[in-house]
Amino acid sequence: MKSLVALIKREYLEHRGAFLYAPGVILGIMTLVLVFGIASNRFQMHQEIGVPSALKFFEFGFLAVAALWCMYLLAALFFYYADAFSADRRNNAMLFWKSMPVTDFKVLASKSLAGMTIFPALIFVAYLITGILIYVVTMITAMILPRLGVPGVFEFLSSGFQIALFTLVGLVMALLWYAPFFAWVGALSTVFRRWSIPLAFLIPGLIGLAENLIFNDTGPRAGYFLNYLSERMKFGADNMELEKVIFSDASFNAAVMIPRFLSTIDWAQLVGGLIVAALLVYAASEYRRRTVAN
Amino acid sequence: MNDLAQTTAAPIVSARGLRKHFGRTEILHGLDFDIPAGRIYGLVGHNGAGKTTTLNALLGLTSYEGTVRVLGEDPYQKRASLMKNVAFISDVASLPRFLRVRELFALLTNIHPNFDQAKARGFLEGTDVKMEARIKNLSKGMIAQLHLAVVMAIDAKLLVLDEPTLGLDITYRKRFYRRLLEDYMTEERTLLITTHQVDEIEFMLSDIMFIRDGELILHMQMETVSSKFSQVLVRPDQVAAATALGPIYSETRFGQTAMVFDGVDRDRLAQFGDVTTPTLSDLFVALMQRGPAK
């Protein structure tokens, strides 16, 4: 509905700093470094680069920055949710939003969705642009080290596309996987505003501590609760033997890697997490419904 | 010419036994009142008397005990749907600071079914508020003008203004009310204003409510006020005789005694001195001083 879209657009206008301007600056710096490197002929490649070919070099680079941008996105989203869920309590803005025919739940839902759609999309675009930069670096490296060979543009494009697709799927899954954590800091923000980030860690810590004190040495080290949390916070391609794939001769094959990746996901946990996230957002909206004062 | 007779249409706002507790303290002690359509209502009281709490209850911003119906609905349950037909400006300007004016209008067009952007732009003509301006860069007076333009562009049945001119200089205040009366008020619209500057809006009001310590100590039409209450500048030799008639208020300053009477025939008072209608502020002072018995 266009009302929800308009609210998501509002989130974009208010918080695009970390998702548009900052990546822009990062890309700008990367480009400058690259240009500077080219201009001043600083590209000294040591023979120790173990990649068999230019294509593999590119794949390795493109996958590495995928991980970096994903980490950036997740961190930025964490701060976004911590801020956005209490943004309306500043400058009496709540009185404006309460005068609008939108429910508190819809407002919080729009914030939740903005963090799952437009902001990741912007980072993904930044990622793709980084891919172009990596391509440039690859070509330069290939010129310096002729043994790497120079594959055709089509091969680069195909490989780039495969990796981008893989990253996209990974990104979407990561967002869904971490949804309850985002909802947790958001819900805390609705109530505690600035203290949401420290409390997001403090409260689980205290619960874990309580468990340890009460149950004293029965169960796993650090207690069930903290163990569960630390497991739940892990996400990634650990089980996929990525290194083998990268350094093999075949180019990156999304048709193989994506299903393999999806099979490592604990779907029950994922869905359970989404339900928890929805409940947290609903609870936060009910709290917000009852507060007028800042 | 319009018939001044009251129709028997349902009141726009209806409250029965409206109570509000904050913790153990009871702020509102069971208010009962109806606000018919097409009226301009003033709600006057000291800070902490319960004005804002009453308004908050009417606008669905806070829970309460008792029954409140606005346009036939319970505002606390149906705030979002009620806000399609109810507009309010509360206290300080609370428009989203990070938006530009045109972005605000675009947002409102999409989230508010009764907002007319063309009208809002029209209301801004002749002001210094530009479409490209960022709201956070506008002066307080300009934000008030903008907020009023927004609210007047909403086709609402009830407009609630909670101290709308607080902190504005005289030019803006005059313009504010002028705009309202000239371009907005119709027989179908109802206006509810709270303000400290009673004199400013005295003649605009059709009805008045005084609230003191969570109780309504006065609720009547302005016409009734002028027929029921009289103020007399009592000649010094008549003070004793006048006092015998039981004034509700008496003040002597520079040898002059002013008394306010409730429900005493003006003809009987004429012998004591000049009889006039007390201004609302005079009446307010008089009724606030009085003990709890009415």
Added chain:
Amino acid sequence: MSQFNDSQPIFVQIGERIADMILSKTTKEGEALPSVRQISADLSVNPLTVTRAYQSLVDIGVVESRRGMGMFVAEGGHQRLLAHERQKFLTEEWPRVMARLAALDLDPTQLLKQGGKDE
């Protein structure tokens, strides 16, 4: 703020201002008078009060309301207003003036003669 005196109801005072406009021929017969909305905004007064003021003039046939167009000075309105105000003056104000003159022991005929001379 105090553009109205506190001894007469507001609608009466507004009615008198409108009557002045008609009497002085600032607005002639058949011409439009300011709308209820206009007066209400100019004077910061409730529209119902202005309506009431106009109603009192409509009742004596001085003003007419034309649907969709506003308030106009009725044909013959000036005459009717003049007659009405004269009547009011003669029944209310004039007797008061006469009583006051009597109380102050002033001779009205003398006053008129002197007034004429000193002019």
